[in-house]
Amino acid sequence: MIEVLEPGPLATVQDLGRPGLAALGVGRAGAADPAALRLANRLVGNVEGAAGIEATLGGLSVRVEADVTAALAGAPCPAAVGSRPVAPYAPFHLAAGDALRLGTPSSGLRSYLAVRGGVAVPAVLGSRSTDCFAGLGHPPLRSGDRLPLGTATASPPVVDLAPQPRPAAQRVLRVLPGPRVDWLAEGSFQALCAATWRVSADADRVGIRLEGPALRRQRREELPSEGMVAGAIQASPDGRPALLLVEHPVTGGYPVLAVVIGADLAAAAQCRPGESLRFSAATGAC
Amino acid sequence: MSRLRLLPYGDRAVLAEVDDGPHALGLAAQLRSDPPFGVVDVVPGARTVLVLLDPELTSPQLVREAVAAVPLQPLQPGRGRLVEIPVRYDGPDLDEVARLAGLAGPDEVAARHAARDYVVAFCGFAPGFGYLAGGDPVLAVPRRDSPRTRVPAGALAVAGEWSAVYPRASPGGWRLLGSTRLVLFDAERDPAVLLSPGTRVRFVAEPR
Numbered sequence: 001m002i003e004v005l006e007p008g009p010l011a012t013v014q015d016l017g018r019p020g021l022a023a024l025g026v027g028r029a030g031a032a033d034p035a036a037l038r039l040a041n042r043l044v045g046n047v048e049g050a051a052g053i054e055a056t057l058g059g060l061s062v063r064v065e066a067d068v069t070a071a072l073a074g075a076p077c078p079a080a081v082g083s084r085p086v087a088p089y090a091p092f093h094l095a096a097g098d099a100l101r102l103g104t105p106s107s108g109l110r111s112y113l114a115v116r117g118g119v120a121v122p123a124v125l126g127s128r129s130t131d132c133f134a135g136l137g138h139p140p141l142r143s144g145d146r147l148p149l150g151t152a153t154a155s156p157p158v159v160d161l162a163p164q165p166r167p168a169a170q171r172v173l174r175v176l177p178g179p180r181v182d183w184l185a186e187g188s189f190q191a192l193c194a195a196t197w198r199v200s201a202d203a204d205r206v207g208i209r210l211e212g213p214a215l216r217r218q219r220r221e222e223l224p225s226e227g228m229v230a231g232a233i234q235a236s237p238d239g240r241p242a243l244l245l246v247e248h249p250v251t252g253g254y255p256v257l258a259v260v261i262g263a264d265l266a267a268a269a270q271c272r273p274g275e276s277l278r279f280s281a282a283t284g285a286c
Numbered sequence: 287m288s289r290l291r292l293l294p295y296g297d298r299a300v301l302a303e304v305d306d307g308p309h310a311l312g313l314a315a316q317l318r319s320d321p322p323f324g325v326v327d328v329v330p331g332a333r334t335v336l337v338l339l340d341p342e343l344t345s346p347q348l349v350r351e352a353v354a355a356v357p358l359q360p361l362q363p364g365r366g367r368l369v370e371i372p373v374r375y376d377g378p379d380l381d382e383v384a385r386l387a388g389l390a391g392p393d394e395v396a397a398r399h400a401a402r403d404y405v406v407a408f409c410g411f412a413p414g415f416g417y418l419a420g421g422d423p424v425l426a427v428p429r430r431d432s433p434r435t436r437v438p439a440g441a442l443a444v445a446g447e448w449s450a451v452y453p454r455a456s457p458g459g460w461r462l463l464g465s466t467r468l469v470l471f472d473a474e475r476d477p478a479v480l481l482s483p484g485t486r487v488r489f490v491a492e493p494r
Binding site for chain 2 (some may be wrong): 019020021022023024025026028124125134135136175176177178179180224225226227228229231232249250251252256259260261262282
C-alpha cells in the first residue's frame with residue numbers, strides 16, 4: 001500500500017489510458033506526458049504501461065507501507081525522503097514507513113512517481129487511469145487515500161540514471177497544418193507560428209487556452225463534429241487558440257488549424273500557466 | 287457516388303471526409319473490420335472518419351493510401367443492432383419545442399419524435415453519448431441560449447438535426463423532451479456503451 005499524505009494541487013493515478021474506444025465517446029486520456037511515465041516505469045523495472053501517480057505542480061507527499069523501489073520523471077521536482085534528497089530520473093529505495101515529499105518543480109508542470117509493481121487500483125475499461133473529464137477511474141487523490149501496489153512482473157531495474165535534457169528557456173512546439181486551416185483567414189497557420197503565446201490559467205488535462213493575437217475565421221458556418229487528437233490546436237469562437245491535451249473530447253466542432261507533432265506532445269503537457277510558448281512549422285511534412 | 291477527401295491531421299492521424307453521415311459510418315465500419323496496418327483507432331464524425339495511427343508502425347502517407355483504396359459505401363440502413371429505448375415524454379422543454387416547431391402541442395412533439403427510427407451517427411461529449419440521426423426535420427430546433435448547469439442522466443434531448451440521451455448528469459444546452467430508465471453507459475457492464483456508431487435506435491413512448 002501507498003498512502004497519500006498530501007496530493008498537492010492535483011494528483012491522479014495514470015497509465016497509458018484507454019486506446020481504441022474513442023468511437024464510443026471514451027477518450028484515450030492516460031498520462032498527460034506519457035513519455036515521462038514510461039521512463040519512470042522503466043527506471044523501477046516495471047512494464048512501461050504500469051500505473052503511477054501524476055503530480056501537478058509538485059506538492060505530492062506519500063508514505064509507503066513496505067520496502068519498494070521508486071523513481072520520479074517528468075517535471076524535475078526537488079524531492080526528499082525524510083531529510084534525504086532524491087533526484088529525478090534515477091531509481092531510489094523507500095523503506096517501509098518512509099515518506100516521500102515533492103516540492104514545486106523548477107520547470108514544467110507534471111511529475112510522475114513510479115513504484116515497482118505499479119499502482120494497482122481497479123482497472124476501468126482496461127485502464128487504471130483517472131479521466132477527470134469523463135469521470136472514469138479512481139477519483140483525484142486526496143489525503144488519506146490508500147492505493148494498493150501490484151506485483152513486479154518485469155526484471156529488476158538495471159539503469160542508475162537516465163539523464164534528461166534541460167528544458168529550453170522558451171518552449172517551441174513543432175506543428176503541422178491541421179484539417180481545417182482553410183476555415184481560418186489566409187495566413188493563419190503562419191500567424192500561429194509567428195506569434196508568442198501565453199499559457200493562460202485556463203489549462204488542465206483537457207487542454208490549454210492560449211492568449212495572444214486573435215485568429216480570424218473566414219468560414220463562419222458551424223463545423224460538423226469531427227474527431228479530435230491530442231496536440232490539435234483549434235480556433236475557439238472568441239478567436240483564441242486552444243491546444244488540446246490527453247483528455248480532449250473525442251469529437252468537436254471547432255476548426256483545427258494545426259497539430260503539434262507527436263515528438264513535442266510531452267513538452268506541450270509540461271506547459272505551465274503564465275509561461276510563453278511559440279510554435280514552429282515542422283519540416284518533413286508527412 | 288460519394289467523394290473522399292483526405293485531410294492532413296499531423297503525424298499521428300488522417301481525417302477522411304465524405305459527403306454524408308451514412309458514408310462516414312460505412313467507411314468507419316470497413317476500416318474497423320479490416321484496419322490497415324498500424325491503425326490504432328477509427329472515430330466517425332458527422333461526415334468524417336478520423337483514423338489514428340501509430341507512427342512507429344506506419345505513416346500518414348501509407349494510411350492515406352490504404353483509406354483511399356477502401357470502396358466507399360454507405361452503411362446499409364437496417365443492418366445495425368437495434369436498441370429500443372423506453373421514454374416518458376415528460377421533458378420540461380416540450381411546450382417550447384412545440385412552439386418553435388409550429389406544432390399543436392407536446393403530444394404532437396412526442397408522437398413525431400417517437401415515429402422515427404434513428405441511427406447513432408457518432409459519439410462524443412461524454413462516454414456513451416451518441417448523436418442520433420434520422421429525426422423529423424420539423425423537430426430540428428436550435429439549442430437553448432443558455433445551457434442548463436445540470437441535465438439529469440437519462441434525459442432525452444434534441445438540438446438541430448440530432449437527438450441524444452444524456453448518459454449521466456452533466457451540463458447541457460439541448461432541449462429536453464423526456465427521460466428514460468435505460469442506463470446508456472456503465473463501465474462495469476459488457477457492453478459498457480449501448481449506443482455505438484451504426485446502432486439503430488427506436489424510442490418507445492411510455493405513459494406519462
